[in-house]
Every structure is written in C-alpha cells, then in structure tokens.
Amino acid sequence: MRLELTVNGRVHELDLDTRVSLLDCLREHLRLTGTKKACDQGACGACTVLLDGERVNSCLILAVQCAGSEVTTIEGMSSHEVGRAVQEAFVAHDALQCGYCTPGQICSAVGMLAEASATLTAAEIRERMAGNLCRCGAYNGIVAALQEVSR
Ligand code: FES
Numbered sequence: 001m002r003l004e005l006t007v008n009g010r011v012h013e014l015d016l017d018t019r020v021s022l023l024d025c026l027r028e029h030l031r032l033t034g035t036k037k038a039c040d041q042g043a044c045g046a047c048t049v050l051l052d053g054e055r056v057n058s059c060l061i062l063a064v065q066c067a068g069s070e071v072t073t074i075e076g077m078s079s080h081e082v083g084r085a086v087q088e089a090f091v092a093h094d095a096l097q098c099g100y101c102t103p104g105q106i107c108s109a110v111g112m113l114a115e116a117s118a119t120l121t122a123a124e125i126r127e128r129m130a131g132n133l134c135r136c137g138a139y140n141g142i143v144a145a146l147q148e149v150s151r
C-alpha cells in the first residue's frame, strides 16, 4: 500500500506491506534507529514515540494506521521544547546507564508531561512512567529528571 507518513515534520512517501509495524517502518524503512525494539509486544516501552502528541508503543501500531498523523521520534526531540528540556535533565541527573531504554523513556516523558496539568510528585511520575522499563535500574535518576522538568 502506498502511504504518506509525516515523521519529525518531514513527509515520507512509502510503499509498505500493510502488516509492517510503525516501529519496523521507522527503523527498517526510514533508518530512524533511535527508536528501539526490545520486547516487540507492548510490554517494555522501549519503542515509545509520539503520535499526534500522545505516547504510543510503536511496536503495537501498524504504519498504515499512522497515515495522516504526525509521528515524533527521539530524533525529533532536539527541536521540541519539552523534549529538549527532558534530554538536558536526563544528562544532568545521570538518568541512564546503557541508554537502550532512554529514547522510549524520553518520548514517553514528553507525552506524560503533556497529560499532566500540575507539578507531579515522584510517586505520580513513577506511576505514569510505569510502562517504560529500565533493565539498568536508572529509575531514581529518571524520576529526579522528570520532577525537575515538571516543576
Ligand atoms: S518494543 Fe514495543 S513495548 Fe517493547
């Protein structure tokens, strides 16, 4: 199927099998490998991107479902005001170790902060970020970084 996919503000014309996930489309067809594949079944959050500003697991969505929507990946975060602030806070709070979960954590955090209307407590951040796992256990740094941005 032919489709147009807008990723990080750029329109891509694609000819895709309708069974291709958004995750595989980003990584294999557009070479945007910042979005990570881990479980490939919606359990870990490593593949999180923004779809029209809302966080989604890109392994659970077909690319063809995203035609007409705006996809934002970690590669687009440097030109996103909140995305930049989250990235800087992750560095300042040492919120990563191997970094494999980090693109998903950052995209999820940007979506999460847009969902919240008030300053978040550490407990609220942990709850709202529960879908993003970190095998390195960098959770304390991640929560500290997101508390700073939330404030
Ligand atoms: S790779 Fe998508 S949730 Fe784990």
Ligand code: FES
Residues within 6 Å of the ligand: 095, 096, 097, 098, 099, 100, 101, 102, 133, 134, 135, 136, 137, 138
């Ligand atoms: S920093 Fe290694 S999995 Fe999170």
